[in-house]
Amino acid sequence: MPLRRRSISYSRYGYIFCLPFVLAFLVFSLYPILYTALIGFTDLKGVNTREFHILDNPFDNFKNLLFENELFRKSIVNTGIIWILNFIPQLGIALLLTAWFTNKRLNIRGQGAFKILFYMPNVITAGTIAVLFSSLFAYPIGPVNSLYQMLGWSSEPVNFLLDKWTARGIVSFIQYWMWYGHTMLILIAGVLGINPALYEAAAIDGANGWQQFTKITLPGIKTIMLFVLITSMIGGLQMFDIPQLFQSGGPDNSTYTASMFIYAQAFKGQYLYNRAAAASMILFLIAAVLSAILFYMLRDRDAARTKKEEKRIRKAARAQGGVTHV
Amino acid sequence: MKRTLALITAIIMLASLIAACGGGKKDNNSGSSGSSSSSSSSSSSSSASGGSGSNEKVTINLWSFTNEIPNMTEKYKQLFPDRNVEFVSTIIATTDNAYQPALDQALAAGGKDAPDIYAAEAAFILKYSQGDMSDFAVAYADLGLTDQMVQEAGIAEYTIDIGSKDGVLKALGYQATGGAFIYRRSIAKDVFGTDDPNTIKNEVGPGWDKFFAAAEKLKQKGYAIVSGDGDIWHAIENSSDKGWIVDGKLYIDPKREEFLDLSKRLKDNGYHNDTQDWQEAWFADMKGTGPKKVFGFFGPAWLINYVIGQQAPETAGDWAITEPPVGFFWGGTWLLANKEVLKDEAKKKAVADFIYWVTLDTSEQGLQYFWANGTMVDGEQGTKDTVASSVVMAKSNGELDFLGGQNMFDVFVPANKFATGKNLTQYDQSINDIWRAQVREYTAGNKSRDQAIADFKSTVRDELGIDS
Numbered sequence: 001m002p003l004r005r006r007s008i009s010y011s012r013y014g015y016i017f018c019l020p021f022v023l024a025f026l027v028f029s030l031y032p033i034l035y036t037a038l039i040g041f042t043d044l045k046g047v048n049t050r051e052f053h054i055l056d057n058p059f060d061n062f063k064n065l066l067f068e069n070e071l072f073r074k075s076i077v078n079t080g081i082i083w084i085l086n087f088i089p090q091l092g093i094a095l096l097l098t099a100w101f102t103n104k105r106l107n108i109r110g111q112g113a114f115k116i117l118f119y120m121p122n123v124i125t126a127g128t129i130a131v132l133f134s135s136l137f138a139y140p141i142g143p144v145n146s147l148y149q150m151l152g153w154s155s156e157p158v159n160f161l162l163d164k165w166t167a168r169g170i171v172s173f174i175q176y177w178m179w180y181g182h183t184m185l186i187l188i189a190g191v192l193g194i195n196p197a198l199y200e201a202a203a204i205d206g207a208n209g210w211q212q213f214t215k216i217t218l219p220g221i222k223t224i225m226l227f228v229l230i231t232s233m234i235g236g237l238q239m240f241d242i243p244q245l246f247q248s249g250g251p252d253n254s255t256y257t258a259s260m261f262i263y264a265q266a267f268k269g270q271y272l273y274n275r276a277a278a279a280s281m282i283l284f285l286i287a288a289v290l291s292a293i294l295f296y297m298l299r300d301r302d303a304a305r306t307k308k309e310e311k312r313i314r315k316a317a318r319a320q321g322g323v324t325h326v
Numbered sequence: 327m328k329r330t331l332a333l334i335t336a337i338i339m340l341a342s343l344i345a346a347c348g349g350g351k352k353d354n355n356s357g358s359s360g361s362s363s364s365s366s367s368s369s370s371s372s373s374a375s376g377g378s379g380s381n382e383k384v385t386i387n388l389w390s391f392t393n394e395i396p397n398m399t400e401k402y403k404q405l406f407p408d409r410n411v412e413f414v415s416t417i418i419a420t421t422d423n424a425y426q427p428a429l430d431q432a433l434a435a436g437g438k439d440a441p442d443i444y445a446a447e448a449a450f451i452l453k454y455s456q457g458d459m460s461d462f463a464v465a466y467a468d469l470g471l472t473d474q475m476v477q478e479a480g481i482a483e484y485t486i487d488i489g490s491k492d493g494v495l496k497a498l499g500y501q502a503t504g505g506a507f508i509y510r511r512s513i514a515k516d517v518f519g520t521d522d523p524n525t526i527k528n529e530v531g532p533g534w535d536k537f538f539a540a541a542e543k544l545k546q547k548g549y550a551i552v553s554g555d556g557d558i559w560h561a562i563e564n565s566s567d568k569g570w571i572v573d574g575k576l577y578i579d580p581k582r583e584e585f586l587d588l589s590k591r592l593k594d595n596g597y598h599n600d601t602q603d604w605q606e607a608w609f610a611d612m613k614g615t616g617p618k619k620v621f622g623f624f625g626p627a628w629l630i631n632y633v634i635g636q637q638a639p640e641t642a643g644d645w646a647i648t649e650p651p652v653g654f655f656w657g658g659t660w661l662l663a664n665k666e667v668l669k670d671e672a673k674k675k676a677v678a679d680f681i682y683w684v685t686l687d688t689s690e691q692g693l694q695y696f697w698a699n700g701t702m703v704d705g706e707q708g709t710k711d712t713v714a715s716s717v718v719m720a721k722s723n724g725e726l727d728f729l730g731g732q733n734m735f736d737v738f739v740p741a742n743k744f745a746t747g748k749n750l751t752q753y754d755q756s757i758n759d760i761w762r763a764q765v766r767e768y769t770a771g772n773k774s775r776d777q778a779i780a781d782f783k784s785t786v787r788d789e790l791g792i793d794s
Contacts, residue, residue, distance in 0.1 A: 020340070020343055020344070021343075024343070045791075046458060069788045070784055070788055071784070071785060071788030071789055072788065135606060138605060138606055138607060139600070139602075139607070140599060140600055140601060140607050140616075140617065141606060141607040141610055141616065141617075142606070142607075157617075159600075159770060162766065162767070162770050162772070248759070251763070251766075251767065252763065252764070252767050252772070252773075252781070253785065261789070264756075264789045264790075265789070265791075267423075267427050268423065268756045268789065268790065269753050269756055269789065269790030269791060269792070270458075270753075270790060270791045270792070271458075272791050275791070
């Protein structure tokens with residue numbers, strides 16, 4: 001029997017160092033979240049009131065939001081549309097750039113400079129960009145309008161910002177432009193974690209670039225992809241700064257997102273904190289459900305299968321009676 | 327060496343963690359914007375003052391959304407150096423509605439840093455003088471500023487109406503913002519043959535039918551009468567009989583509903599350049615560089631001096647003002663004081679003195695005299711403006727070179743009488759935004775008239791919780 005070496009456990013220092021963060025989190029993040037959840041069931045409104053009462057029908061706020069409040073439903077739909085319009089090109093370009101940048105054969109020079117340039121839009125504040133695009137598409141006089149008239153595409157100024165899908169497209173484009181560099185960097189980091197021997201073996205066996213990409217790279221970055229999808233989805237659900245500063249909800253509420261709705265409920269008009277809290281909770285549930293779906297879809301099937309196998313063998317061995325080392 | 331470096335870095339990081347009070351999490355595109363962060367970035371902390379000086383030095387916390395009133399405090403201290411007050415100003419602009427939430431939180435929190443004097447603009451003054459936040463404001467009478475003084479100063483009626491709750495005066499403005507029709511002399515001569523304000527007055531009004539008749543005449547010669555529908559909106563908004571909320575429910579006054587039709591008429595007939603106010607194209611029309619030259623704008627004195635004067639200085643002398651088709655007012659700033667100042671005798675006196683000087687002092691030392699004559703800065707002729715006190719305007723010189731030598735007080739003093747403060751609600755800013763967005767959809771042809779009104783009602787109900 002090998003000597004059982006007593007190893008010194010440093011784990012308690014880990015706990016101690018984590019403590020400040022955990023305390024701050026409990027006080028400043030967890031408590032407000034629980035309090036918000038509580039307010040969703042009450043009638044707290046008005047800027048001055050401190051006391052509130054649980055409603056007789058606790059789910060009143062939720063019912064009102066889901067079934068009677070058209071604007072809330074619209075805002076969720078808008079959030080979904082703008083996020084999808086933004087995310088698919090973003091992921092597409094990010095994967096493409098990742099494939100090029102990590103391709104040993106292409107060996108692109110000046111990768112550092114490219115990465116800086118691609119990441120740059122993320123550094124510029126949202127407010128500046130929103131105002132920039134708002135003035136670019138200004139009506140009746142604006143740069144894009146002047147361009148249209150110069151090229152002869154239209155004789156009269158076109159009000160771009162009054163068209164719903166144009167406004168949504170612009171907001172999606174801004175989000176895409178701001179975040180594709182970030183996504184690309186994370187995916188590159190993920191790809192660098194894949195064993196290069198796999199690529200060499202595949203090249204020897206005659207796999208071309210596309211096959212290498214789909215069969216080796218994509219499965220290899222599954223975990224990183226999960227991270228990208230979840231953070232992007234959460235960020236997309238919370239989209240606020242760009243649509244708010246661009247057109248304040250856009251032509252006829254077409255770029256009105258869920259976060260803007262919550263902000264308006266809580267801070268414009270009658271300070272309806274209870275409805276805003278209920279809306280926040282609904283948003284939270286949506287995020288939780290979608291995250292669960294993503295986790296399930298991208299779970300590690302092999303690891304799950306091996307675990308199941310082990311369990312089966314152990315059970316069988318126990319049934320037969322005997323010691324197993326698996 | 328390495329160990330000391332590591333130790334120092336660790337201590338700094340710990341210190342920043344404790345100081346940052348935040349838990350250190352960052353979200354992607356985090357929502358619920360920085361109303362708190364904007365106030366902390368632009369406010370000056372009151373820890374600066376209060377240390378030195380005698381026992382009587384009073385510190386007044388002043389909250390405003392422009393630097394107009396803080397500049398007044400400089401003049402005040404210059405005129406009365408013996409009054410021994412120190413002003414700590416917090417300025418948060420009203421863009422993106424950032425001012426109101428910050429002010430509300432500061433008032434509700436109370437304490438030493440609570441605002442002692444705060445300003446509110448016409449767009450949201452009602453909330454602070456009559457509405458949800460009115461309990462924080464002290465009555466002027468409690469400060470020693472009686473109704474008698476208000477009458478003697480000849481303050482415009484609408485200013486008093488807006489600043490009073492159930493007959494108790496809580497806020498007064500220093501500017502009077504009765505509106506006039508501001509037009510280009512050269513275009514007037516070209517189309518109407520004369521630029522005399524009295525003649526033009528009868529060409530464009532009274533009433534909207536005459537206005538559109540004039541618009542047709544202007545169109546024949548290739549001019550637009552106004553820049554966008556926003557120009558006539560302010561006149562319509564303020565001349566309606568009732569406000570947006572009657573008996574707690576949303577109410578669309580027929581005169582405001584008429585705006586849908588008037589705006590469509592302007593658009594269909596090409597009487598305007600379809601601009602939106604406060605955007606690039608609107609300013610371009612002031613310079614006359616838009617697709618069609620624009621005849622006039624609706625606005626009070628501050629539009630002339632601070633907007634058109636700033637945007638199009640090369641057109642100076644080519645403007646004149648006359649009575650508008652309907653009377654209205656637009657904008658203005660009201661001053662309120664926090665009820666908490668009553669607790670401290672010295673502070674109460676200091677606050678009362680300053681507010682008196684700004685709103686009710688009709689002498690040549692009072693703010694309004696300087697403001698009306700543009701003599702705020704010694705030795706410089708600054709911009710003149712209409713003030714709330716008709717007494718002051720009567721003894722001031724309102725001649726402006728920008729208006730080709732016309733005395734603007736001649737038109738604005740009666741215009742202030744037209745303005746009414748009885749048809750406003752505290753939610754006006756938000757409701758107006760929604761209304762104008764729907765009107766824009768209708769005039770662009772994206773919706774039917776009934777659909778626009780229905781969408782307006784449903785958005786106000788869903789966003790602000792006001793039923794109809």
